[in-house]
Amino acid sequence: MITPQTIEQIKNRLDIIDVVGEFVKLKKRGSNYLGNCPFHNEKxxxxxxxxxxxxxxxxxCGKSGNTITFVMEHEKLTYVEALRWLAARYNIEIEETQVSEAQKLQFAVADSLYVINSFASKFFDEQLFNTEDGQAIAMSYLKERGFREEIIKKFQIGYNPQSRDTLAKALIANQFNKELLPKTGLVTVRNETELVDNYRGRIIFPIHGNTGKIIGFGARVIGKAEKAPKYINTPENDIYVKSKILYGSYFARVAIDKADECLLVEGYTDVVSLHQAGIENVVASGGTSLTIDQLRLVKKYTNNLTIIYDGDSAGVKAALRGLDMALEEGLNVKLVLIPDNEDPDSYVNKVGASGFKDFIATNKKDFILFQLEVMLKEVGTDVNKKSDLVNQIADTISKINKVEDFTKQQDYIKQCSAILKIDEGGLTTLVNKYKRDKVAKEEKKQQLSSFDDINAQLVEQPEDVLNDNSALLNVDEKHERNVLRILLEYGLNAFDENQRVADYVFKEMEGFHFDNPQLEIMLEMYRLQYRDGLEPSTKTFLYSEDETIRNLTIAITIFPYELNAGWDNLIDGKKITGQDNSHQDVIMSLNYYKLRKIKKMFDQNQYDMEHADIDGQMQLIKIHKHLKDMEQQITRQLGTVILR
Structure with missing residues (x-):
């Protein structure tokens, strides 16, 4: 774990304009900066x-956050990965909390593998671009396949020469750990001590992890494979776990997010060709069955998955694998089969980018209905096989188990029962049976788990209860937010010679409370931190671990408009912008808040008087007079008359 001291050091070094400006072209507008949103398309x-x-x-689109959450959202990183990304950017050495010797060794091995892979990638690049064999053999093959140099450089595609140990010698010459080298898959041990290259005479496709670091390689033969395998991939090690990786996801993550759709293909060259054609929301499974981790990686970016595979029988079967898991993850799955024995790589080169996009758009098939169509052809008129098919389809539909997908499930039941020519009610009953069986199975599994494991499964993430569309907020909440705003912006400023703004606010707030529980929590958080001498500010709440608190802070403190400096030229003798109005802002914000509260107290007191006995009415009349005095005192300060 990264130490709190390191995290604090990273936060103190952050420059949000510097970080965001790397991805968004920003223009200064008053005290803020403005640009086109990187999270949705806008003009x-x-x-x-x-x-x-x-x-x-x-x-x-409503996206908001701080510097760390921007890196997390834009680069699709975890919190820890984002901290490491920022630490590397600002040359901050990361200190870890105390870890075991085994963990230290594991971290050291992982770091070494990253360094070796980075060196190897540069070596392969050098061999491709700056050697005769690289140009004559590998580059000519790549260009024959239609790849341009800019796309080759983008994906860092390289070449390992045919000779026995060119890479091995380079690695040893640079004093890399000989014991670790075989673990990378780059070299193989022969005769107990001799190291030889494992990817000789092959095109090399580096595989990038979520942070852009190279975690492994795919090595393809040049031309057709005869005796040797077409591809050799990195063996699994401390940083490369095949079941958790989708090739090209690092380059596709932003495009998938913007398109709200992930295109899934089989091979490396499919991904590269589609990127070259401008279709960048694409990743590859490597021709293996989809795993739950790969599906969850897709779900980080979008709920819409379109699988594009070859139209042969092997391609169809490959596409159908992993369907149930995709449905359980709540993904909307479509299938496109490429015609005429083509693959995505050859087909996009044949029809062009626009033709490929049109083909995908018009030939998407619903996954469940396609599966039913394929299986019906195999069943024919066999009654027993049809019974098995009905059970299989019911089991598949039962995997759509999220509450928000209930309507989708009902639609599938209706369509499938019509295609199968069976009773809709009967299929519904069968689907529900599979759902009950699954629940019972899960309950049994939970009973066998430890108490801690059960608790961990039942913990729910806090929902983002913030509705920061100010037009939909009621008047009371607007005033409550405004009180919090003046605390966050001015709380540590001097109000007068004897007290700070925070002291004045808390004194004026005695006897009042917020109706919104989240805002009340924030107010109490500020009060406790201030009382303990921690000097809370906007930044304190902006980097809170609680996402709801972070979002509320943003909604309270940032606005789409600000005064233009041109007003100073239009109104002679008046400096409108840049003027410190904080003192007046504090007084007016608190007074309008209290007036609103007093108005509600009046209404409640009036209602109570109408339903009270004589003694009760006398007491309530006194309260009415006290409220009236408070109201008049505030209105005199504001110079305002309250009409009823």
Whole structure:
């Protein structure tokens, strides 16, 4: 684990304009910066970055956060991965909390494998671009396949020469650990001590992890494979686990997010060809059955998965594998089969980018219905086989188990029962049976688990209860947010000679409370931190571990508009912008909040008087007078008359 001290050091070094500006073209607009949102397509900029508050918000799609969450969202990284990314950017040495010797060794091995892979990738690149064999053999083959140099460089495609140990000698010459080298799959041990290259005479496709580091390689023969396998892949090791990887996901993550669709193909060259054609929301499974980890990787970016495979029988069977897991993960799965014995690589080169996109758009087939269609052909008129098919389809439909997908499940039952020519009610009953069986199985599994494991399964992530569309907020919540805003922005400023703004706010707030429980929690958090001398600020809450608190902080403190400096020129003798109005802002914000509360107290008191006895009414009349005095005192400060 990264130490709190390191995390704090990273936070203190962050420059949100520097980080966001690497991915978004920003223009200064007043005290903020504006640009086109990287999370959705827009022509009119609505993505606002505040360097003072260290936050961003898109007023188009609603995405918001701080520097760390921006890196997490844009680069699709975990919190720890984002911290490491930022630490590397600012040359901050990461300190880890105390770990076991075994863990230290594991981390050291992983770091070494990354370094070796990085060196090897540069070596392969050098061999491809700067050697005679690389140009004559490998580059000519790649260009014959239609790959241009810019796409080759983007994916860092390289070449391992045919000679026995060119790479092995280079690795040894650079003093890499000989014991670790075979673990990378780059070299093989012969005669107990001799190291020889494992990918001789092959095109090399580096495989990138979520952070862009090279975690492994795929090595393809040049031309047709006869005796040797077409591809050799890195063996699984500390950093490369095949079941958790989709080739090209690092390059496709932003495009998938924007398109809200992931295209899944089989091979490396399919991915590279489609990227070259401008179709970038594509990844490859490597021709193996989809795993749950790969499906969850897709789900990080989108719920829509379109599988594009060859139209032969092997391609169909490959496509159908993993369907049930995809449905359980809540993915909307479509299937496209490429015609005429083509694959995505050859087909996009044949019909062009626009033709390929049109073909995909018009030939998507629903996965469940396609599976039913394929299986019906195999069943024919065999009654027993049809019975098995009905059970299999019911089992598949039962995997659609999320509450929000209930309507989708009912639609499948209706369509499948019509195709199978069976009773809809009967299929519904069968689907429900499979669902009950699954629940019973899960319950039994949980009973065998430890108490801690059960608790871990039952923990729910806090929901984002924030609705930061201010037009939908009620008046009370707007005033409550405004009180929090002045605390976050001015709380540590001096209010007068004797007290800070926070002291004044808490004194004026005595006897009042927020109706919104989340805002009340934030207010209490500020109060406790302030009382303990921690000097809370916008930044404190912006980097809270609680996502709801972070989102509320952004919604409270950033706005889509600000005063234009041109007002100072239009109104002679008045400095409108850049003026410190914090003192007046605090007083007015608190007074309007209290007036709103007093109005509600009036209404409640009036209702109570109408339903009270004589003694009760006398007491309530006193309360009415006290509230009236409070109201008049506030309105005199504001210079406002309240009409009823």
């Amino acid at each position: 009119t900029p609505s993505f606002t970055v505040s360097p003072a508050k260290e936050l961003y918000k898109c007023f188009g």
